[in-house]
Amino acid sequence: MIATTWRVVGVGFSLLVILAAILLSGVEPQQTSFPGTGVGPDVFWTFDLRTDDLTVLLLAVVGVVSACVQVYSIGYLHERAASYTALVTLFTAAMVTVVVADSLFLLLIGWEVMGVCSYLLIGHYWERRDARSGAMKAFLMTRFADVGFLFGIFVLGIGYNTFRISELGSGPISPGALTAGTVLLLVGVVGKSAQVPLQTWLPDAMPGPSPVSALIHAATMVAAGVFLIARLYDVFVEAEATLTVLAVVACVTMLVSALCAMAAVEVKRVLAWSTVSQLAIMFAGLSLGTEDGRHAALFHLVTHASFKALLFLCAGVLLHQVGSAAFVVLRRYTRRGALRRAMPVTFVTMTIGLGALAGVPGLAGFFSKDSVVEAAWHHARDGSTIGWVVLVSVCLTAALTAFYCVRLWLWTFFRTPALAGALGAFEDDDPMADVDEPDTSKLREPSWLMLGPLVLLAIGAAGLGYADGVHVHWGVALVTTVLAVFGALPAYSLWQRGADPRPVVLEHEFGLDAAYQGAVVVPVRWFAKLAVLGDRDVIGGYVRATGRAGTLASQGFRLLQTGNVQTYLTAAVIGVVALAVLAGVIAS
Amino acid sequence: MSTLLIALLAVPALTAMVLWVLPVSFADRVAAVVGSVISGLVLVGSVWLWIDYLRPADGPGTLVGFETAPRTLPGKLYPFAETDLEWIPPLDVRFHIAVDSISIPLIMLTALLVFLCCLYSLRITPRIGRTRSLIALLLVIETGVIGTFSAVDLVLFFLFFEVVLIPMWLVIDIWGDEHDAAGRRRAATTFVLMTVLGSAVMLLGFLLIHRQAGTFDLEVLGNNPVAGGRGVPLAAAILVALGLAVKMPLWPLHIWLPDAHAKAPTVGSVLLAGLLLKLGSYGLIRILLPVLPEATTTIAPYLGGFSTVAIIAGSLACFAQTDVKRLIAYSSVGHMGFIGLGIATMSPEGLSGALFANIAHGLITGLLFFLAGAIKDRHDTSDLRTIGRALNARLPRISGLLVFASLASLGLPGLAGFWGEMLALLGAYRPADSLPRTTFLVFMVIAGLGTVLTAAYFLRLIRNLCQGDPAEYPTTAFAVDLSRIELLTWTPLVALTVVLGLAPWLLLDYWNFV
Amino acid sequence: MTITWTDWQAIAVPLVLALGAVAALLVDGFWGAGSRQLKHLCVTLVTAGAILFGFAFLVTQRNSVRPGFCRAAVEAPAECSIVFEPLTVGLWAVLLIGGLGVVGLSTYGLLDREIPVGEYHFLLLSALTGATVLAGARDLATIVIALEVVSLPSFAMVALRRDRRGSEAALKAFLVSVLSTAVMLFGISYLYGVTGSLYLQTIATQLPGIDPDLRRVAFAAGLFVIVGFGFKIAAVPFHGWLPDTYAGAPVEVTAFLAVVSKSAGVAGLLVLVTFGVAPSGSELRTVVAILAAVTMTVGNLAALRQGEAVRLLAWSSIGQVGFLLAPLAVGDAQAVVGYLAAYVVVTLGAFGAVAVVQRHRPAGLLTDYRGMIRSEPGLAAALIFFLVVLAGLPPGLAGLFTKFAAFQSVIDADLLWLAVIMAVNVMIGLAVYLRWIAELFRLPAEAPFSVDIETPAVTVISAYTAAAIVVSVLPSTLFTLIT
Amino acid sequence: MPLVLPLLLAVLLFCLGVYGVLARRNAITMLMSFELMLNAVNLNLVAFDAWRLDGLATGQTLAVFVITLAAAEIGLGLAIVLLLFRGHGHVDADAARDLVEQDGGIPAADGAGTAAGRTAVEKGAAS
Secondary structure (H helix, E strand, C coil): CHHHHHHHHHHHHHHHHHHHHHHHCCCCCEEECCCCEEECCCEEECCCEEECHHHHHHHHHHHHHHHHHHHHHHHHCCCCHHHHHHHHHHHHHHHHHHHHECEHHHHHHHHHHHHHHHHHHHCCCCCCHHHHHHHHHHHHHHHHHHHHHHHHHHHHHHHHCCCEHHHCCCCCCCHHHHHHHHHHHHHHHHHHCCCCCCCCHHHHCCCCCHHHHHHHHHCCCHHHHHHHHHHCHHHHHHCHHHHHHHHHHHHHHHHHHHHHHHHCCEHHHHHHHHHHHHHHHHHHHHHCCCHHHHHHHHHHHHHHHHHHHHHHHHHHHHHHHHCCCEHHHHHHHHHHHHHHHHCHHHHHHHHHHHHHHHCCCCCHHHHHHHHHHHHHHHHHHCCCHHHHHHHHHHHHHHHHHHHHHHHHHHHHHCCCCCCCCCCCCCCCCCHHHHCCCCCCCCCCCCCHHHHHHHHHHHHHHHHHHHCCCCCCCHHHHHHHHHHHHHHHHHHHHHHHCCCCCCCHHHHCHHHHHHHHHHHHHHHHHHHHHHHHHHHHHHHHHHHHHHHHHHHHHHHHHHHHCCCCHHHHHHHHHHHHHHHHHHHHHHHC | CCHHHHHHHHHHHHHHHHHHHCCHHHHHHHHHHHHHHHHHHHHHHHHHHHHHHHCCCCCCCCCCCCCCCCCECCCCCCCEEEEEEEEEHHHCEEEEEEECCCHHHHHHHHHHHHHHHHHHHHHCCCCCCCHHHHHHHHHHHHHHHHHHHHECEHHHHHHHHHHCHHHHHHHHHHHCCCCCHHHHHHHHHHHHHHHHHHHHHHHHHHHHHHHHHCCCEHHHHHHCCCCCCCHHHHHHHHHHHHHHHHHCCCCCCCCHHHHHHHHCCHHHHHHHHHHHHHHHHHHHHHHHHHHCHHHHHHHHHHHHHHHHHHHHHHHHHHHCCCEHHHHHHHHHHHHHHHHHHHHHHCCHHHHHHHHHHHHHHHHHHHHHHHHHHHHHHHHCCCEHHHHCCCHHHHCHHHHHHHHHHHHHHCCCCCCHHHHHHHHHHHHHHCCCCCCCHHHHHHHHHHHHHHHHHHHHHHHHHHHHHHCCCHHHCCCCCCCCCCCHHHHHHHHHHHHHHHHHHHCCHHHHCCCCEC | CCCCECCHHHHHHHHHHHHHHHHHHHHHHCCCCCCHHHHHHHHHHHHHHHHHHHHHHHHHCCCCCEEEEEEEECCEEEEEEEEECHHHHHHHHHHHHHHHHHHHHCCCCHHHCCCCHHHHHHHHHHHHHHHHHHHHECEHHHHHHHHHHHHHHHHHHHHHHCCHHHHHHHHHHHHHHHHHHHHHHHHHHHHHHHHCCCEHHHHHHHHHHCCHHHHHHHHHHHHHHHHHHHHHHCCCCCCCHHHHHHHHCCHHHHHHHHHHHHHHHHHHHHHHHHHHCCCCCCHHHHHHHHHHHHHHHHHHHHHCCCCEHHHHHHHHHHHHHHHHHHHHHCCCHHHHHHHHHHHHHHHHHHHHHHHHHHHHCCCCEHHHHCCHHHHCHHHHHHHHHHHHHHHCCCCCHHHHHHHHHHHHHHHHCCCHHHHHHHHHHHHHHHHHHHHHHHHHHCCCCCCCCCCCCCHHHHHHHHHHHHHHHHHHHCCHHHHCCCC | CCCHHHHHHHHHHHHHHHHHHHHCCEHHHHHHHHHHHHHHHHHHHHHHHHHHCCCCCHHHHHHHHHHHHHHHHHHHHHHHHHHHHHHHCCCEHHHCCCCCCCCCCCCCCCHHHHHHCCCCCCCCCCC
């Protein structure tokens, strides 16, 4: 009953967001004043809202994706549905807050509430160890980054003497403060959007329910980072050093995460890494510092939202219907195309999604990625190093993306022609598994509550590329397409041979987790022990020693009470002499 | 002469007397009801006082807001509802009480927490019984705390500061952890002895102030602060700060706190953490800053340093705790560190932050201790290892509230815990002009990392207590999830945490320091 | 020509007390075989009457200055042996309160024991006479005589029960006291040699301008005098006799020792320090300060582990004396008298309560008090209140503010080190009293103390409690004893 | 006669008295030692009086007082010693030790006395 109410509220809220986006589209940018507060003479902040094109765009994305997710969840999730739906709604609301905020603090509220919602939702299956640790990791890493974000707000807010986003960027500020502030904000963004070096939480967040993953990866949370830089673009453009840092971070991230995606053996993990990679492409676009770049990045944000939400929801279907999204498990069901045949809608929509992700010409991802490449090319042509770096990285990433998309598609839905046990084949892939065929008879499509969103998003993934007005730079298109083909061919070839080589360094995802474990978690444990020991044995020791000294002194004085009056007299005489000596010392 | 304020002071104390005079068996039965009614009245009275304060002098109209609130010197008293009577002329001590925008919110917090404790005691009392005395002592504590918050005379401040000691000692000693009689006695005695030493040291500081300025009156002292940052004023500032630091408690004087909180009964922990710690921070703001401004400047970096250490050390210690009440107690050390840091910055932001954090910490930690007490009552232990995991499955509502309170405590924006800590950090980013900025920037960064540590140990608590495989930890046979009285008691705390988190201007507007 | 002239009103109170003493003895002697109870009542009334006269006198004459036994001096104000002035009023008030309190305390308990009522009251009034003279004395000869008049009757009182314990207690007190008298007299003889006078006033004027060679002698002499009083008030290290004597004497006599005898010592020392041997700035004051620090620390620490109520009170009274010495060291008479007054009232109260319990539980262990808050709520509450006053915490505001005054005078005299030691001792002292209070609150008790308390006891203890409450609510009364 | 001679004698006498008080066990001997000390005082007083040429003879007057005082003290002292003898059967001052604390204080189990600072910080918390 409560769950139903929350579901209605959730879907209703999402629809409301869409409605707001529709109503606001095309309206002049405006701000709504709300009461604020402050401390002291010159720190004052309000809770103002603002609407402009960017807001509308994000509202639309958030509304659609969350509506899809909410509807999908009705079919997907049954246990603890009330709290789940409530949190998803809150999550959406938080993202909406971020999008419409004109106050850095209001934005921060939304920003961090998202973090908490993601924490709680990732930990939805708290019975599972990986869910618990993934949730905790996600929250702590983003929280760490948010400290930087908070300090960035301080620096910029005090520097510009306002915490109103629309007023930032106007007014004098020292270059040092500007750079420091933007870099600190960038720290927050890096954490939220899982960029290098804080990227490891996102893949580990996969134990959460799939619809939540879709929400996090497509419309909220990670997208907030991109949104923030787009929102504060005026400020960031001023700070060249920051943009350089952003470009480097983005380029490294997109390659690293694409490489990681190539070695992941679980559908959701591949998708998670691909999200990191795609977000990096958006950041790369933003880091160009040009209006084209920003536009391209936002375009990619929108298309990415549609196909990534689609892909995660598809993965959710696999999880829901098959029970696992690991390649190992899925492969058993792929024999004789069972999976494909039993779930045609899922297959088709997922294929569209992967195509869009890989940049198959004509699908949404193709256009948006090309626009980034094109913007980079234009920038590079103007003699910018950043432009070249971005250009090369994105192109390389395109090839890698194609590789892992194809790999995913093939290994999930198609049977390997070759025998099992080839190079790098899945270790626990037992050759005898061929013998006991899993029961595929019960495989079927899920209810239309879940398929509906898939179809809707698939339409988006296919068609959104044309929404921006078809504009193709043929040279760029040719290059990226060729690169994609170059990426796809090895994947096909390997699959055909039944081989899946996964270098150790990629399987370990560059060892960053272990490094963090050694550099942060272990020392913290040590220090915790040290703190407790210090309290117990040092500070407490002093206190205890004081108490014991008091007791001992008490005993000592009692021992002096021998009951012999002559002892008392002797003590007194000694006392007199001592006082006399003391007095002599004082007097002289 | 303000009847209302005097009534707020006198009514709880007199009620306590009446309770003690009544025959035991009868009083034990009615104590909680009487306590709830009386403390409820006090709560109403304190809210009335606040409304009265906000109402502009020139007739009815809108309440004072941020734009119209007067700019005030930090910590200085701008008396309202003043009562000033001669008391002990030979010692230059007056019965001088008054309140202002700094103290009334704290008084309201006091009234609220005591009210909730009494309400809670309607149904849930420590096993040993003796409800009459428990309620009476709670009311005496209420008088002491409200008195401290409204004292204008330094000696009166000291006096009320000490009023709470013996009642709290009794509360811990009598109603504390029933499984560990020696431990609770030790904890109570350590608490009372360390605090009394602190307050005696603080008194020395007051006397030095008196020697220097010739008065104990905060109002006068606020207008004519003791000048000079060396010599006697410095000694006075150090002594006062030391005394208050014991109460607050600042690292390394916090050693009494974990034991006292862990051994105290639920209501005792709530009041100890929610109110008594605030006496220290309130004193720092009210006495140190306006009375000894220059000497405070001299010690502020050290105060800030120790506060920062408290944040880190308190948070780190939480990682290694196996007792849920101890863990929350240590978390208080960290949170009070933020308050200390805010005060040490001597900036408007830092001070407002400290004041806000005071209130927020009172609400949130009060809730946390209520929850810890509930969990302890249900499992008859507060040891995390014995309680087991998967509370989400066994006591879903309590567990949910615990998650909420933890999130609030770790400073989630949008809940009350955030604003205070944020402003303290902002204050450290831009401390008063007379302070070394680089030092405070370092403090800010370390304290910022402290927030991450705070988050980490709370998440660890949630993970180890609320989450886990329910199959391994079967439901206790007669464990009731969230009884009605608990719901009633905790709802105000939850609601206020959310309200203050979303609408910080409800308080911040009135702390408008220059 | 008169060598000395005197205002006889200055010695009215001691005189009446002395007469009262004789009267008490006479009443007792000529009583015959009548009711013992009635005799007790009569004697008590006589004693109380004498003391009440003293109060009446103090109230009417509180603002006057009346010198007694004066002689004109060359180029100086007249030298007097006794002066009735505000300080005297304050000290006398304290002493008389103490005396009256002890009389009240003696109304119950005495009858059961083999203590002769007449002698008891005679000795009590005699000692009180000495004490009042001591507080008004302004020359060393008078001080010595007065001190002996206080001391000798006290030893007799200690031994009045005539048992093993009593005789031992008396012997100890006596031997120590005699030694102290000798030491003090030795010092006085040198003081006389150095200054040529026994009048405090003259000594005080002579000392600063003294020949540097003699300064050290004068210093040692002053030290000896102070040490003599140190014995009397049981300052550490001259305290050894006190716990044993307190434990050996009847509780009423112990109360007398703790209240009247001790107050007399403090009064004498105060007079001595402020008027004579240790004028402001003298190094002797440092010695007193050191004595104060050592005394309070040792007294409180030793009390920490005491398991007997009377011994605990004995040690704690040593600690309290330390606190008294602190303002005394800086010559703050107001703080000393205030402290003394509060101390007297609550010590009487505490001994009163102890006397009630000790009658039924002679062992007098702290564990005998377990759970009394439930079984004897009234008595327990009063006892707790007295202990809290002694500890100096709310609600015992009398104790708190007198300690406060002590702190204030010490701070104002720049003795921060002493103030810090005092602060630490506040903590130790609290630890001492809390143990007792904890016992009172502890439930459940196996065999809690519960009896029908005699009406006189109830009355007396109620009176003490009322007095303690009054001075707690209006602490200024304590400090206006000296106007 | 120089002043120093009587003074020296007085000091000697006094020290003798102190020795007697501290070293002799017999209570009566102790009383006699007190007499010695008081007589040292008298000697001092008289000597100073003579040296000062005090017109009022203050020193000598006080000496007379001291003699009286000594008599009173000895009187009371002897009475007490007598009482002691009646009770104990001897007059050894150092053998009268009935009043020494018997129980050795409170049992250690009662923690309050030692609680001045003994905190059970982190009992097993580190594990």
